[in-house]
Amino acid sequence: MAENNRAVLKLKEKFAASIIDVVEFRGEVTVTVAKDSIIEILSFLKQSLQYNLLTDLTAVDYLGKKEERFMMVYLLYSIPNKDRLRIKTPVTEAECRIPTATQVWKTANWLEREVFDLFGIMFDKHPDLRRILMTDDWEGHPLRKDYPLQGPDREPYKGRLS
Amino acid sequence: MATTETMTLNMGPQHPSTHGVLRLVLELDGEIITKVTPHIGYLHRGIEKLSEHRTYHQILPLTDRLDYLAPMSNNLGYILAVEKLMDVEVPERAETIRIIMAELTRLESHLVWLACHALDIGAMTVFIYAFREREAIMETYELVSGARMTSNFFRVGGLSQDVPEEFVKKVSDFIDSMPGYLDQYEGLLTTNPIWVKRTVGNGVISAEDAIDIGLTGPALRGSGVDWDLRRDNQYSGYEKYQFKVPTGENCDTFDRYKVRLVEMREACKIVRQGLDRLKPGPVLADCPQVCYPPKENVYNSIEGLIHHFKIASEGFYAPEGEVYQGVEAPKGELGFYIVSDGGNKPYRLRIRPPSFVNLQAIEKMCLGSMVADLVAVIGTLDIVLGEIDR
Numbered sequence: 001m002a003e004n005n006r007a008v009l010k011l012k013e014k015f016a017a018s019i020i021d022v023v024e025f026r027g028e029v030t031v032t033v034a035k036d037s038i039i040e041i042l043s044f045l046k047q048s049l050q051y052n053l054l055t056d057l058t059a060v061d062y063l064g065k066k067e068e069r070f071m072m073v074y075l076l077y078s079i080p081n082k083d084r085l086r087i088k089t090p091v092t093e094a095e096c097r098i099p100t101a102t103q104v105w106k107t108a109n110w111l112e113r114e115v116f117d118l119f120g121i122m123f124d125k126h127p128d129l130r131r132i133l134m135t136d137d138w139e140g141h142p143l144r145k146d147y148p149l150q151g152p153d154r155e156p157y158k159g160r161l162s
Numbered sequence: 163m164a165t166t167e168t169m170t171l172n173m174g175p176q177h178p179s180t181h182g183v184l185r186l187v188l189e190l191d192g193e194i195i196t197k198v199t200p201h202i203g204y205l206h207r208g209i210e211k212l213s214e215h216r217t218y219h220q221i222l223p224l225t226d227r228l229d230y231l232a233p234m235s236n237n238l239g240y241i242l243a244v245e246k247l248m249d250v251e252v253p254e255r256a257e258t259i260r261i262i263m264a265e266l267t268r269l270e271s272h273l274v275w276l277a278c279h280a281l282d283i284g285a286m287t288v289f290i291y292a293f294r295e296r297e298a299i300m301e302t303y304e305l306v307s308g309a310r311m312t313s314n315f316f317r318v319g320g321l322s323q324d325v326p327e328e329f330v331k332k333v334s335d336f337i338d339s340m341p342g343y344l345d346q347y348e349g350l351l352t353t354n355p356i357w358v359k360r361t362v363g364n365g366v367i368s369a370e371d372a373i374d375i376g377l378t379g380p381a382l383r384g385s386g387v388d389w390d391l392r393r394d395n396q397y398s399g400y401e402k403y404q405f406k407v408p409t410g411e412n413c414d415t416f417d418r419y420k421v422r423l424v425e426m427r428e429a430c431k432i433v434r435q436g437l438d439r440l441k442p443g444p445v446l447a448d449c450p451q452v453c454y455p456p457k458e459n460v461y462n463s464i465e466g467l468i469h470h471f472k473i474a475s476e477g478f479y480a481p482e483g484e485v486y487q488g489v490e491a492p493k494g495e496l497g498f499y500i501v502s503d504g505g506n507k508p509y510r511l512r513i514r515p516p517s518f519v520n521l522q523a524i525e526k527m528c529l530g531s532m533v534a535d536l537v538a539v540i541g542t543l544d545i546v547l548g549e550i551d552r
Contacts, residue, residue, distance in 0.1 A: 025483040026246050052373050055488065056514040060501055075486060075499070075514075079373065079387065082394045086486070107376030110522050118210075133203035133551060142211055149215055 005029045007049055007085045015041055020090075030086040035072075035098060038089045042074060042104050051076040051085060057101065057111040059091075059119045063145040069093040070121055074101065097122035118143035168196060171533075175204050179282045179537045182547030184521075186536070193532045198525045202518075205551035213511040217477030218244050218318060219454075221511065226312040228496075228513065229549040232271040234263045234303075235491040236549075237316040242397055243487035243498035244318045247480050248452050255443040256320035257399045262333065262436040263306070263315065264398075264489075265429040269340070270299040271492035271544075272426050276347060279419070279541035283360045288350055295343050298336045305329060319453035320446035334437055340430050344423060351419075361416040365527040365539040368413055375526060376519040379494025380425060381543060384410040384418030391490040398489075402439070403432050415542040422544075452478045477506040493517050493544050513552055517545040 021032040045051040056075040068090035100123040101108035113132040120141035174185040183204035189197035225240045226233040277292035300310045307315035372385040390407040392400045408424035410417025459466025480502040488497040494516025503509040
């Protein structure tokens with residue numbers, strides 16, 4: 001159960017005020033925390049609970065679905081303990097920035113560049129925040145929900161006509 | 163007073179040894195590399211964006227086009243994630259065939275790696291031999307799915323169809339001959355003085371650095387980290403199979419080469435165990451709200467046709483929630499993270515490509531070495547741009 005997860009117990013003990021939500025779905029534990037203490041929490045998980053591998057870092061756009069538009073997702077893995085933990089933190093559209101996790105894991109470098117490129121979320125103090133998949137002069141951020149599938153300068157796809 | 167200047171050299175995106183459309187901007191001090199800046203994205207097709215507009219079944223063909231040298235591993239990762247989301251149980255025969263095909267895929271991917279890696283370093287013979295063996299796997303692909311590369315063979319809940327009768331004999335013959343071929347490659351390379359000089363001490367990355375930078379798969383095991391998802395976070399019935407997980411000691415290109423060769427031998431053993439376990443039975447779960455109906459129902463009854471039409475056009479609705487499934491793909495951990503809002507399409511599908519994260523290590527691994535060593539580092543990282551750029 002999520003309440004008995006080793007990380008959740010420790011996080012509740014140390015960062016009780018920052019925890020917004022704890023969910024378990026299909027055996028996977030997700031902890032949503034406040035943006036202000038995200039780096040503190042990630043460093044704590046890495047240093048004290050051996051979550052030494054940052055498997056993935058990505059974002060989800062909840063345009064019109066949630067009050068805070070973006071959700072940052074950190075997927076951690078502990079090689080010594082062989083378990084996973086998902087940490088999420090909401091990011092608002094008005095203040096579309098978050099501190100970089102490159103200070104905790106070097107993996108975050110390119111993954112954050114990708115999130116910046118495709119979602120337009122800024123990472124404070126990132127060493128090299130440039131677009132990575134799209135060209136440097138590209139306008140817009142393709143994975144945002146209000147970015148049209150066909151691209152900004154083409155008629156939207158209306159399904160097969162024949 | 164003589165002064166020296168560094169030189170900027172562009173390599174790629176059309177370069178035979180960058181394994182696809184990878185562009186590197188090198189800063190050189192004579193022959194010594196002082197800075198590497200990779201530029202990627204030439205093959206970006208927006209697969210994650212496209213997936214948000216397709217039903218769960220329709221996304222499957224897109225996954226073939228990620229790591230196009232290992233299509234079935236991509237299929238496996240994706241369907242396992244969807245099956246976890248839908249809570250579908252897969253019949254044993256389907257699970258066994260999936261493992262046989264996934265391990266053949268590992269062999270195929272490693273054969274291409276060995277062929278191109280050796281060719282980059284100057285050993286052309288291995289290239290020809292490895293592609294000969296790869297051809298047998300391609301034929302097996304064609305036998306089961308009708309396609310040589312974009313297989314699209316697995317389905318949510320099982321397989322698109324059962325394997326033909328000659329499958330067992332064909333795979334069995336291949337697996338029997340493969341260890342002999344592997345000995346042949348080792349004879350050509352392992353003690354070859356040129357190969358040893360080019361690979362020993364090349365591209366060294368310590369275990370701590372490798373974990374910090376996020377390396378996974380054979381690249382991480384080459385640095386001595388004993389971790390394999392197939393053994394440590396079992397999925398798709400891998401707990402029933404016995405295999406060894408090889409690790410390296412010296413963290414260099416030679417050790418990663420040894421690790422991958424042992425992995426190929428172990429893959430043969432897993433396929434053999436899979437063939438021994440193969441029993442007759444259904445290959446698709448009995449779960450009509452998610453799975454396609456059997457073809458004979460589609461052709462012979464109106465209910466079957468309606469069912470097929472509904473699954474093909476509307477698909478199925480997934481419960482609200484989010485799942486992540488990582489599999490040990492030939493190149494490292496391939497993960498699919500699905501966020502569902504209760505609709506028939508994923509709200510967000512994130513693909514965690516092993517090559518993308520592994521490529522980040524390139525700078526760490528080749529700073530201070532010669533330009534020619536960079537080619538060996540690209541080879542040993544075993545990258546595929548289809549998966550990096552998505």
